[in-house]
Amino acid sequence: MTDKNVLSDFRPNDHNHEACIAAALEIASAVCRERELRLTPLRRRVLELVWQQHMPVGAYDLLDALRGDGRRADPPTVYRALDFLVENGFVHRIESLNAYVGCGEPEHAHNGQFLICGNCSRVAEMEDPAISKLIREKANALGFRISQQTIEVTGLCGECRERAQT
Amino acid sequence: MTDKNVLSDFRPNDHNHEACIAAALEIASAVCRERELRLTPLRRRVLELVWQQHMPVGAYDLLDALRGDGRRADPPTVYRALDFLVENGFVHRIESLNAYVGCGEPEHAHNGQFLICGNCSRVAEMEDPAISKLIREKANALGFRISQQTIEVTGLCGECRERAQT
DNA sequence: TTAAATTATGTTATATTGTATTATTACTGT
DNA sequence: ACAGTAATAATACAATATAACATAATTTAA
Ligand SMILES: [Zn+2]
Ligand SMILES: [Zn+2]
Ligand SMILES: [Zn+2]
Ligand SMILES: [Zn+2]
Numbered sequence: 001m002t003d004k005n006v007l008s009d010f011r012p013n014d015h016n017h018e019a020c021i022a023a024a025l026e027i028a029s030a031v032c033r034e035r036e037l038r039l040t041p042l043r044r045r046v047l048e049l050v051w052q053q054h055m056p057v058g059a060y061d062l063l064d065a066l067r068g069d070g071r072r073a074d075p076p077t078v079y080r081a082l083d084f085l086v087e088n089g090f091v092h093r094i095e096s097l098n099a100y101v102g103c104g105e106p107e108h109a110h111n112g113q114f115l116i117c118g119n120c121s122r123v124a125e126m127e128d129p130a131i132s133k134l135i136r137e138k139a140n141a142l143g144f145r146i147s148q149q150t151i152e153v154t155g156l157c158g159e160c161r162e163r164a165q166t
Numbered sequence: 167m168t169d170k171n172v173l174s175d176f177r178p179n180d181h182n183h184e185a186c187i188a189a190a191l192e193i194a195s196a197v198c199r200e201r202e203l204r205l206t207p208l209r210r211r212v213l214e215l216v217w218q219q220h221m222p223v224g225a226y227d228l229l230d231a232l233r234g235d236g237r238r239a240d241p242p243t244v245y246r247a248l249d250f251l252v253e254n255g256f257v258h259r260i261e262s263l264n265a266y267v268g269c270g271e272p273e274h275a276h277n278g279q280f281l282i283c284g285n286c287s288r289v290a291e292m293e294d295p296a297i298s299k300l301i302r303e304k305a306n307a308l309g310f311r312i313s314q315q316t317i318e319v320t321g322l323c324g325e326c327r328e329r330a331q332t
Numbered sequence: 333t334t335a336a337a338t339t340a341t342g343t344t345a346t347a348t349t350g351t352a353t354t355a356t357t358a359c360t361g362t
Numbered sequence: 363a364c365a366g367t368a369a370t371a372a373t374a375c376a377a378t379a380t381a382a383c384a385t386a387a388t389t390t391a392a
Contacts, residue, residue, distance in 0.1 A: 134296060
């Protein structure tokens with residue numbers, strides 16, 4: 001968080017996560033108002049569910065959670081909501097996990113660079129322009145015009161790494 | 167191909183593709199002999215099928231092709247063969263497509279950086295150390311130890327881009 | 333060179349993830 | 363009230379992947 005290229009670092013287990021959720025919903029609400037997007041109750045609820053942890057959630061976990069609310073829900077329900085949320089940058093899809101994670105800075109469009117801990121499953125999001133630029137340059141050199149970059153890195157977060165050394 | 171950081175560039179449609187397939191099988195055969203891996207007929211056939219085009223192939227397309235051979239085949243058959251081929255670097259998995267593409271240089275371990283044309287579906291593979299290094303450095307700065315990098319870029323290859331400008 | 337252990341494959345069933353399609357409901361402006 | 367639009371419901375299905383157990387082939391070791 002000190003580094004401006006880090007959109008969200010690995011969060012300690014004891015932070016005030018209620019505040020994370022509240023902030024995410026608040027920002028989404030404001031962004032939607034500004035862009036005249038409709039953050040319907042369903043979309044808002046799915047966003048809230050995605051934000052339950054700082055790790056990727058599968059579509060069917062969300063589906064179960066929706067059903068837990070008492071409402072009836074089927075796959076298209078959650079996928080449509082996710083489409084909206086991904087499309088508008090409130091949520092990122094992690095391709096290597098077929099799962100979804102909340103984005104803390106949907107105000108400006110970007111596609112993040114993700115660090116995924118194979119031990120605790122937490123995810124950090126970077127947005128390092130140097131990385132994007134280098135990849136773009138290399139691709140351009142081959143005549144390739146980039147429309148989207150998918151950068152997902154797996155390994156061990158600092159906390160899990162220290163614990164593993166023992 | 168002139169650039170040593172490009173493991174396989176976009177191939178023109180008229181190249182001698184039989185040679186590509188033959189070379190891939192030959193290399194795989196040699197590598198397996200050297201590493202005492204077992205390139206069984208099934209694995210060899212799946213590798214050959216993956217190499218039918220320079221674009222990612224889905225597991226179930228391979229399954230259909232195996233059945234086309236007259237043999238009986240079920241999902242575990244092809245997934246197990248793919249596991250072997252991916253594990254040992256003969257094939258790369260494209261996470262963003264849930265599909266598989268042959269690797270032309272399995273001799274040395276690496277995880278490639280892929281350019282995927284959204285129009286013609288052809289794939290090029292780079293292995294640019296500068297990109298890997300930069301990502302590794304940024305991750306290290308966050309205390310993260312990388313075990314694998316997934317870099318998949320979508321866009322338009324040179325040929326398709328020119329054609330689209332019209 | 334058998335016997336045991338290991339590795340690979342066959343087989344059946346099921347789990348997980350994602351879409352297509354059509355119908356219905358709720359909201360927006362006239 | 364009405365038409366036009368956006369969102370959701372509901373059903374059905376497609377695509378991708380794994381679990382679990384049985385059999386066959388291969389390697390290793392007595
Ligand atoms: Zn939190
Ligand atoms: Zn961790
Ligand atoms: Zn070829
Ligand atoms: Zn192309």
